[in-house]
Amino acid sequence: MAGCVVLPPDPKREPILRIETRMHTGTIRRVAVDAAGRYLVTGSDDKTARVWDAASGKLLQTLRPPMGDGDEGKVFAVAISPDDSMVAVAGWTKTAEAGYEIYLFDPTNARLLKRLVGLPGPILDLEFSPDGHYLAVAMAKGIRVYYREYWNLALSDDDYCDSSFSVDFDPTGRRLLSASRDGYLRLYELGLEVGRLPRSDSDGYPRPSSVEPPLKRKALGGYFPYVASFSPNGETIAVGFDDSTKIELLSAKDLSELYLSDPLENIGKAKLTNITWSLDGKSLYAGGAYIDKTTLHPIIVGLDAAAKNLFLRYQPLSYQIMDLKPLPEGHLAFGADGPTVGVLDSQGHRVWESHGSILDYRGNPARLRVSGDGTIIEFGFDTLDANGNNHRDTAYFDLTRLALQLGEAPPQARLNAPNTTRELQQNQGVAIGGKFDNPSLKPRIEADNMPMSLTKETVPTGLLLGKDSRLSYYDVPDRQRWETVVPGAVFAVNPSGDGRYAVVALGDGTLRWYETRHGKEVLALYVHPDKRWVAWTPEGFYYALPGAESLIGYHLNQGVDHEGKFVKANQLKERYYQPNLIARRLSPEGDRLIAEAVGRLGDVRQVLTRGLPPKVELVSLDAAETPGDYWLKVRVIDQGGGIGPVSLQLDDNEVIQARDPGIPGGSGDIVTARISPPSGQHTIVITARNPLDVASDPISVPLQVQPRSGQPRLHLLAVGIRDYYNDATLARGVRFGAKDAQAMARQFQAQGAKLYAPGKVEVLLDRQATRDGIVAAMARFKDAVTPDDVFVLYLAGHGFAFNGDDYHFVPADASFPDRDTLRRQSLGEALLRSFLSAIKASKTLVMLDSCASAAFFDGRGPGQKGAIERLATLSGRAILAAAAEDKMALEGEGGHGVFTYALLEGLGGVADRDGNGTIEVGELADYVQDRVQEITLRKWSERQVPLRELNGASFPVLPRP
Structure with a gap:
């Protein structure tokens, strides 16, 4: 209808659970640095971009663009303006029907400033011009250049036969270079000058400026040029390939070939995909990976500017180098699969390196073993030590006991490995499962090159198929019962013995249980490399070891024009921390218990859509007239979900509730509380909850209290x-x-x-x-x-x-x-x-x-x-x-209950194991735990653990x- 404005749909409103370890959990696709080399920006498949201090590796900000299910929200490209005032983020960023989008963030506060909309395909690379006035975009089959002052299109070229993964400005900002998997390099003479681009034509719509067709040349070093980069003086171009170890040097004047180097020609199956120059132009760096037998190894090489002499070889603790960027003083930033981000010095020594805190379940899928009812699983995983050596470990998890232990499960657990066959292993490499003799389904599987796992279910007869980020169930012979999107590549899958659940090991570092009737997720487990772990249900109920509940949380989209918000699981502790509910999730009454709990407490996916928790700001902390007492004032700001109680914790102890639930409070209310901490150094943690018990981000206040007179x-x-x-x-x-x-x-x-x-x-x-x-x-x-x-x-x-x-x-x-x-x-x-x-x-x-x-x-x-x-x-x-x-x-012991008998013994002196004359809480707990187990095992052949x-x-x- 004429005159009507069609608004783009909002991104997904339902909260999206994410793992949050203050590091990426997915492949780091791109790295960007500002002109001064102070900040490093990374973009990842985990749907975040992150800003780092380039010198120390400290995480400064997490940028959260809108996201959805599946691929929606994956970040393939990042760029930071030379003056570090803006970060551009894009990738599979399509939350509106108008096309793909680029998000522009303020890196100091992670606020979303603006969107560029209407791009025809996923964005694969972003680059600001040296003066910061233009932003170049590489896409699937095309490029764009935007003028930053008005965000008008300065250039648009869709005459590509395949994806472009690289755009680069020359030092003047007036020439642009692109590389495409169609085999061609393209050099654009832009002639761009600040202020010369009209804001819009008379109809109010921006138009691309007139640019001559690019100089176009077929690359010779490989079939698929991936990255092409101008030298700092703008005279030479270096090209890296996605299918080759060759590095091609070209003249920046006419793209004529100068030299073709192959620094890894004797290393076997390898590729040097990424290429960059040092800031002084004296060195070239290339990164990629090589395969040793069946293992993928990352590699970074350094060569002189002529690409003739190799002077550096470095192997980060990762799998494949995805991007390189130069830093001052000859330093080099890199991003990698794994995920890994880091910085090398000019000698190739590690300045800092940060790794994703996820266990790697790649490898032999048969290492995932499952009990008959699915409550006990054994899983193999790989870790890398500080020297880059790979270690293969095994652990098992007992849901009913809420216990994780290293090593293989005891024989009485009766775990079953996937039913593997030689035929499938030969045909599919990483596939496992029952005999595969379905000719109509086989081509469908073989046509997909993504990571794959297969297993044959026993009750009812069927096939579970995991490939990339999908899990499917097929009836025999050829009927797909269901398919569900899963939050990572499927590395292993195995059904429980009773056929009720499919357990999968995923690329996001989680193990998840899906019921086999409809493919609905019922339970998930994340194990940190330090062995902290957290388990949760889609409804939001969870159990976590101390310190682990902050490792997961929920991304909340706030509309297309706003950055996403993140609510950690420990902000939901009051309502959703439910150990017994997790322990019984797979029991026969598990569905009923979950339904009853949702009836009482609500589903987190509905609770979080009713508004964010309040925000708390410290106003003052002033000494009162009485020694050791303090007046605390905080401002509580409503963020749409209302204001409930304000709680104070002293050194993790719940000590006071400064506002009772239900007391009205407007945005910006001042809450005052008088507190009396004990003598010594303390931390006061202040939180506010909304009426649905969703807590704010806590604020921590250190406090030194002078000793009071008198004996405690x-x-x-x-x-x-x-x-x-x-x-x-x-x-x-x-x-x-x-x-x-x-x-x-x-x-x-x-x-x-x-x-x-x-x-x-x-x-x-x-x-x-x-x-x-x-x-x-x-x-x-x-x-x-x-x-x-x-x-x-x-x-x-x-x-x-x-x-x-x-x-x-x-x-x-x-x-x-x-x-x-x-x-x-x-x-x-x-x-x-x-x-x-x-x-x-x-x-x-x-x-x-x-x-x-x-x-x-x-x-x-x-x-x-x-x-x-x-x-x-x-x-x-x-x-x-x-x-x-x-x-x-x-039965008891010594005229008392067993537990109290052990307490009295321990308090009587035997718990003083360090011999300092006092029984401390930890000593008493250790003694009682050991003593009760000893007594109960001796008297009743059953170990009771306090x-x-x-x-x-x-x-x-x-x-x-």
């Missing part, structure tokens, strides 16, 4: 229950509860006086330990405990996990007509966390000797261990817990008697 005091609240007087069904399994609490109180009172001043001690036994009685006692401790004190909470009785991950301690007056009633009568996670956060002492130890009776545990989750771990993680307090089964508590979550606690608990 030791406080203990001990609760022990044997008599559940309202319900006899609860009496089983807690025979020692009251006795254990009394013994614990005696131990602390007897030994504590040697190290601490007397503090508040309360012991609640049986009928004293009602819900109201415990809550009232907790309230009395809130005012009694000071920041420099030590506080110990001991609970013995029944405990259980409600909804899989919320820990509840059952008071003496509870009854069990049904689970919901029991939950309401118990002291749940929220109440316990609220109490612990109100205790001013950062030196807090929680000891839980609670068991879950089979009388009221319905098997919906493994129960306490995951729930207590969640409590420890969210509260930031050190927790030791038994989480024992019935028979452990009933839970320990110390959150970095290292303070003395008691002196040695």
Whole structure:
């Protein structure tokens, strides 16, 4: 319709999970440097560009263009303006129907400044002119040149028969050189001058300026010229090839050949794809890869300007050199597959080198073995050491135990390797699987040159096919049931023995489980090379080892004209950290449990589309009149998702909630809190959440607190229950509860006086330990405990996990007509966390000797261990817990429950393993863990492993008697 403006569609609104290790996780396609050589920019298949300090390798910014599924958003090209004021980013960047786009970023704050739209194909190279006034673009079958002041087209040439991977300006900026896989080099005489290009014609649309047809010449060093580069004086052109080790030197006047060099002619199968000159023009550098037997090795060579004498050979810790750029003082920047980015000095020595933090699953796909139900997997992976030597390792992951271990899985795990056949290995090289005798499907597979894995499923009969970034399931003989896009090349695939799941090892460093009926992803695992790991579901529920939850997060598109935002998984911890739910994801009731959790908590893909978390800014931190107290003021800014509670953490301990949920707050609100840290050096971490519990990026404030006068005091609240007087069904399994609490109180009172001043001690036994009685006692401790004190909470009785991950301690007056009633009568996670956060002492130890009776545990989750771990993680307090089964508590040891018996032994002095006269939290945890396992294995031939979550606690608990 005339007069109507058709707006391009927004990019995908649904959050996209990404791995974030402060380094690329995909191949680094391009490298760019500014004129002064201060900054280095990289673009990657992981759909980000990154800005680095060229001297130190420090990551300065991550640029996040809009992205989508599959290839959408992959960055193939980057350029930084000579004055470092702008970074251009492009590639498979098509989020609008108007064509492909180039994104222009401010590198100082990662803000998206502008888009250039309407390009006809993926962008493969970008280059600013030496004066920064023009931007050249190489594309699939064509080039463009934009005038930066108005972003008008200065040149457009689509007369290409194949993709152009290289554009380069000469030192004057008036000539442009391109190289194309159609075999030709093209030299354009642009005649561009600043200010001479009209902003637009009368109709308001920009027009290309008139440029003479280029000088066009067939390259001779190979079939596919990849990079062509002007020498710094503009007189010579060097060309590198995608299918050859030759380097061709041409005259920049007429493209006549000067010299053809082959520095790797004796090395075998190799190619030197990338080429660049040193800034002084005295040297040439070329990069690529060669194959030694079956292994791909990267290589960088240095030659003199005539390309006749080889003076440098360097092999980074990578797989293939993708790009090279010169830096001042003869230094050289490189980007590589692997991924790897780094800088060499003029002698070829490494200045710095940064590697992707992903395990490499390439190689033998048969190293992926899977248990019958898919809950245990064994996987092989490769790593490179500091000397560039490749190491092949094996690890296994047990989902039900939430445990990762190096080495092969034990035989009782009964893991199955993929069903390989000689025929497929011969036909496909890297393919594995069952006998392949389908003639109609075979050509379809052989026509695809991407990385491929095959395996034959047993129930039902069929074929799983992984190639590039797709996973497919075929019925026999020739029916594709489903195909799904996966976030990386498929390096291995193997079904579970029951045929319910397909486990795949991917090029993004993850292992993922897909159900075989419809190809839906149900679970993913990322293992960092340092062995931290995190597992998650598409709905957002996750479990992570300490420090690992920051390794994943969600990219949120903000529209076509805005940079993407990134929300880390630990910003969603309050709602989505669910250990038990992850442990039971593949169980028969896993789908039901996930559906119930989504009903209570929501799917992260819907929660994050309802608005970003607030932003927090520090206003002031001022000393109060009372010594050691401070007034903290922060500004909370609404970013569309609303404002909820503001939380403060002291050295990772949850200490205060400065705004209650639901209190109205407008953008820019000032929140004030009075804090009382203990003496010493501390870090205060401030976050704000929106009403859906999505937290802001935290801000950290260092604080030095002077020592207070007086000796620290030791406080203990001990609760022990044997008599559940309202319900006899609860009496089983807690025979020692009251006795254990009394013994614990005696131990602390007897030994504590040697190290601490007397503090508040309360012991609640049986009928004293009602819900109201415990809550009232907790309230009395809130005012009694000071920041420099030590506080110990001991609970013995029944405990259980409600909804899989919320820990509840059952008071003496509870009854069990049904689970919901029991939950309401118990002291749940929220109440316990609220109490612990109100205790001013950062030196807090929680000891839980609670068991879950089979009388009221319905098997919906493994129960306490995951729930207590969640409590420890969210509260930031050190927790030791038994989480024992019935028979452990009933049998006991030495007149006590096994866990408390080991605690009393350790506190009695034997845990002082370093002999310094005090029992510290870590020492006590080590002793109890070893002792409980020894006792339970000896008495019942079953190893009981106590839970320990110390959150970095290292303070003395008691002196040695």
